[in-house]
Amino acid sequence: MTPAARLSAAIEILDNWLAGAAPEQVLTRWGRANRYAGSKDRAAIRDIVYDAVRCRRSFATLGGGETGRGLVLGGLRAAGADPDGLFTGDRFAPSPLTEEERTVLDLRNAPPAVRLDLPDWVLPLMQDSLGADCEAVAHSLRHRAPVFLRVNTAKVSRAGAQAALADEGIGTTEHTLSDTALEVTSGARRVHISRVYQDGLVELQDAASQAVVDLLDVTPGMRVLDYCAGGGGKALALAAQGAAVTAHDIDAGRMRDLPERARRAGVDIDISAPGQSGDGFDLVFADAPCSGSGSWRRAPQGKWSLTRDGLDALCLMQATILDEIADHVRPGGRIAYATCSLFDEENMSQIKAFVARRPEWTLTASRRFTPLDGGDGFFVAILETSPGTR
Structure with missing residues (x-):
């Protein structure tokens, strides 16, 4: 699939999500109905969709509307990309931008809950709970989470798990939150099929979750x-x-x-x-x-x-x-x-x-x-x- 075709697929999926469907279910149905899409295509489309879900309000503002098209257009603008090279109307590509869509709103003038991609009623809860950290935490929630592994110390040391993962092309670094935590730095999509995972040497688990157990x-x-x-x-x-x-x-x-x-x-x-x-x-x-x-x-x-x-x-x-x-x-x-x-x-x-x-x-x-x-x-x-x- 071309990059533009991936955008069209994401637009379709996001429209279904905005209509009330769960994003994971829509992605699964789309993949089954479009078997021609390879694993890299599906992964790229998933990334576009979930970035838009995380940043729903800011992307809609940048894209001129809370539609699949508006969210994808807003995501491109947030990333500093030129949408005209992708919204061309060519085969499988989204149609060209309208004059109205060419008007770009300044996100800096948007209300705080829009800039932080939070529901209006949630922002006061975050502010009361987090105080001075609220804005930084809210910004972090707009980005993809790292992938963490818990080393099963009943079977292997953390260093031993790192070496075994590296042999399978999966790069990791130790994380300070827990002595059992590894952050995956490369090859994250290979973890599930790795022998290290299948043999129970590591499990997928967030680093803070591991720290709670500690x-x-x-x-x-x-x-x-x-x-x-x-x-x-x-x-x-x-x-x-x-x-x-x-x-x-x-x-x-x-x-x-x-x-x-x-x-x-x-x-x-x-x-x-x-x-x-x-x-x-x-x-x-x-x-x-x-x-x-x-x-x-x-x-x-x-x-x-x-x-x-x-x-x-x-x-x-x-x-x-x-x-x-x-x-x-x-x-x-x-x-x-x-x-x-x-x-x-x-x-x-x-x-x-x-x-x-x-x-x-x-x-x-x-x-x-x-x-x-x-x-x-x-x-x-x-x-x-x-x-x-x-």
Whole structure:
């Protein structure tokens, strides 16, 4: 496909997204319907589409309208490219620019939420939660996230994993957020098919997510319940540190790949409901459902689909989860609450409200990560109760 044909495909896909379809689903359907498109074409189109989703408001301003065509045109202008050489109307190319489209608006005069590619109602939340870092964090969410790997130290050292990846043409550098983290610098699209990945020496996992697990201070033999396990990335990391992990999720289907991932990683994970294998865990960890605002550069659709009512519902769910996990801990044990959110009301405000409801629990540590630290946005709080209170 020519570069212009890729733009036309992206325009079609973005129009479907703006009509209400999920971008990943539209991309998949387009690929199946256009088998002639090679892997490089599909990758290039995906990049154009997701850049536009991340930068929806600023690209629409630069392109003169919130349409697939406007977003693609705005993306070209944001990158400093000349659209006339691509919008030619030739075979498979977008039609030439209209006189109206040749009028370029100055983004510097746009409202802050437009320049930062945020919904209007979200910007105050970001400002209240992040203070002076708000604008820098919002700008980071407009760009593609790095690809990170977690080294499975149950099988290999970080240096050993780097060497093995390099042999397969995948370049990496160590990341400071975690001793198990590698940032992929080249060959990212080869990770899934690499022998290093298939043999369980590495897993795809954000560096800040790995740092959250490090802060849990797990020791070999510790009984840990991962209460909101999802796909199981953190459960695998906990098991690699020697914990006896039980994984649970309210949607058991989300864990369907976990047994195979655990087998590949060479660890044992018990998948059962809390209580089936006995309560009284040393640590109960909950990476709670949340807005996902810390990971919007990876999943930018969430930035536009989140509503105020939806956030309120999530906050109610988070409070319920905190109360539930406290009942599965042994006397003197700990709970850890985490989100991939940047919003205070999902993070420290939840912890303060929980401690007010349950004064037997004491906050012992907390940390917030933002994309300025290099990984996704995460929050984690660790609480403990004295042996005599439960």
